[in-house]
Amino acid sequence: MPDWSYHTIFKPLVSRLPNAVGREFIHRGMNIVSSLPGGTAFIEFLGHMSPSPALKKNLFGLTFSNPIGLSGKIDPFLSGTKAFSHLGFGFIEIGPITRTPNQSENPARFSKNKDEIIFPNPLESMGIEQALQRLQALKPLNKPIFIRLGQELSVEETISILPSFSPYGSAFIIEKMYESEKFYAMKRVMKSKPIFLSIQQSSVYHDLPLIQKLKESGCIDGIFLEERPEIVEKEQSFPVKQTTELIQTVKYLKSNGFDHVPLMISGGVLEPEDALTLISEGVKLILLTNGYVLSGPGLPKRINEAIEDQLGILQEKRSGWIWYWLFGLLITLGGLIALFFSMTFVILPYDEAFLGLTREELIVINPTIIYFMAHDRMTLAGTMISGGVLYMQLARHAVMFGYHWARKAIHLGGTVGFLGILLFIAYGYFDWLHAIFWIVLLPFFMIGRRKTNYSNRSPISKNRTNHPTWKKSLWGQLCFVVLGFSFIIGGLVISFIGATNVFVPTDIGFICMTPDQLNDVNGRLISLIAHDRAGFGSALISVGLLVLMISLWGFQQGEKWVWKTLLIGGIPAFVSGIVTHFIIGYTTFIHILPAYFALFLYVTGLILSRSFFFETNRK
Numbered sequence: 001m002p003d004w005s006y007h008t009i010f011k012p013l014v015s016r017l018p019n020a021v022g023r024e025f026i027h028r029g030m031n032i033v034s035s036l037p038g039g040t041a042f043i044e045f046l047g048h049m050s051p052s053p054a055l056k057k058n059l060f061g062l063t064f065s066n067p068i069g070l071s072g073k074i075d076p077f078l079s080g081t082k083a084f085s086h087l088g089f090g091f092i093e094i095g096p097i098t099r100t101p102n103q104s105e106n107p108a109r110f111s112k113n114k115d116e117i118i119f120p121n122p123l124e125s126m127g128i129e130q131a132l133q134r135l136q137a138l139k140p141l142n143k144p145i146f147i148r149l150g151q152e153l154s155v156e157e158t159i160s161i162l163p164s165f166s167p168y169g170s171a172f173i174i175e176k177m178y179e180s181e182k183f184y185a186m187k188r189v190m191k192s193k194p195i196f197l198s199i200q201q202s203s204v205y206h207d208l209p210l211i212q213k214l215k216e217s218g219c220i221d222g223i224f225l226e227e228r229p230e231i232v233e234k235e236q237s238f239p240v241k242q243t244t245e246l247i248q249t250v251k252y253l254k255s256n257g258f259d260h261v262p263l264m265i266s267g268g269v270l271e272p273e274d275a276l277t278l279i280s281e282g283v284k285l286i287l288l289t290n291g292y293v294l295s296g297p298g299l300p301k302r303i304n305e306a307i308e309d310q311l312g313i314l315q316e317k318r319s320g321w322i323w324y325w326l327f328g329l330l331i332t333l334g335g336l337i338a339l340f341f342s343m344t345f346v347i348l349p350y351d352e353a354f355l356g357l358t359r360e361e362l363i364v365i366n367p368t369i370i371y372f373m374a375h376d377r378m379t380l381a382g383t384m385i386s387g388g389v390l391y392m393q394l395a396r397h398a399v400m401f402g403y404h405w406a407r408k409a410i411h412l413g414g415t416v417g418f419l420g421i422l423l424f425i426a427y428g429y430f431d432w433l434h435a436i437f438w439i440v441l442l443p444f445f446m447i448g449r450r451k452t453n454y455s456n457r458s459p460i461s462k463n464r465t466n467h468p469t470w471k472k473s474l475w476g477q478l479c480f481v482v483l484g485f486s487f488i489i490g491g492l493v494i495s496f497i498g499a500t501n502v503f504v505p506t507d508i509g510f511i512c513m514t515p516d517q518l519n520d521v522n523g524r525l526i527s528l529i530a531h532d533r534a535g536f537g538s539a540l541i542s543v544g545l546l547v548l549m550i551s552l553w554g555f556q557q558g559e560k561w562v563w564k565t566l567l568i569g570g571i572p573a574f575v576s577g578i579v580t581h582f583i584i585g586y587t588t589f590i591h592i593l594p595a596y597f598a599l600f601l602y603v604t605g606l607i608l609s610r611s612f613f614f615e616t617n618r619k
Contacts, residue, residue, distance in 0.1 A: 003296040006298075051088055052066075059285070069092060088300035107124055132165070173196045177199070198224045198226055200226045212256070246268045266287040268289075273306075276464070325392050343378065402454055409549035476609030488541050492541060
């Protein structure tokens, strides 16, 4: 559930559901998707959440793909944990675990008036037996798991249950302050697994002497500073903008001998800028709490991309991209040539040879047949030009710098385009000119693929805050995502129709001849028309995939080239797809309606996203 769908569709709907119904609806829905065959790949396709290898770090003998984790407050009953493990987090917290389950009559809910999450006091929690059962069902998660043990547990209970939880937890967070001997007893049970002390940041100043004793004894491996709650009777909330307070506490601890003790934060992060500020002060790990719900599921991805941007890794130009650029150039030139023929001769000599009829003879029989074929061939030509532009832009602005998402987009779009030749064969007309064109293109595609194996760089982002321009751009991104899916669905429908009925009712009305009458004119005519539909359908699927992947993976603040690519790349397809109908007089509204819908998405998406792409310095 990326931000473009969360903020525009799901959050407004789910926030109206009572109590925890909305939370469980989202969590269980994501878990179902991640459990299906190919579900995790689908989640990665939509969100492209995998963090950059540059963010990998080793702490406490554990490997973290990035320093951002998910707090147990968000998923207290592990209903969505399996899905969360694929949403860009470097680790996941589970808990607090209490003696018996605590399922409040007033579970966590979203307050629309205050734009915050209201949690029960105490927090919802799983009991020991319930937690063990669910952890067993989740194993393995392939992420470090931090298990939080609630403060209501006595030290004896904590020590007794640690061996049972040890197979599932990579580290343990203890919410209660004990003497060093008690922590030593826990460490003896846990052996090499780290134990962290959890303490509210506002309590540090009062409890500093006790914390120093634990530090000096070496019985704790680090400290989790907890966000400050605001408690009103049986409810509590956690102000999301606590970064300043947390930083003050971190500095206070460091000035009192905690320079070399790993300090971690739970909460207080609403935007990427908050996380960057904490990390710059030496915080090792961060758990996202209600800021994750308010900012959206894309927050860990945005933080990871901002961290990498702050690392200042130079964008080195790489070789190999030129082959993909030439691949796109050839497709563009092929589209221009096809456009010229579709606007002049329409039918070429090898078409006439296949039919056994000349262009003039077809015009005498029914001139609208030529117009109809011109309409298919012009839309194909425009789609090819648009696709070529997209390939060239991806190669020049992204593959050149090693971005793996752009290379993946070219691979998928190009592969589907090449497979389109199989449709030509299925329709009974093998177009040797198209075959030669594909043969010419294939070496450029394959060499480009081989020479760009270096493409392993993740996107970086200049976006730091949840500013209005970013929120508006999510609607623009949604428009382009829907547009990409629409192109793909449209291409599939056109290919299916071409493989079955070939014509839709409005086509018959325009040509003024039934398929039987066309067969009577020439037994190969429908095969030729179906072949044209195959070319257009497969090209539309290919371009739809490119638009979709650019929309899903390429929306980064300040990347002007993405907006320009979508603008320039869309013009040929829309001009050929809409204007052509008016040129030939095929203006039935219901027939052109899908093109009008696509044009609306295209224009709206450009308008809503422009300022986001052109603002490079705005935080």
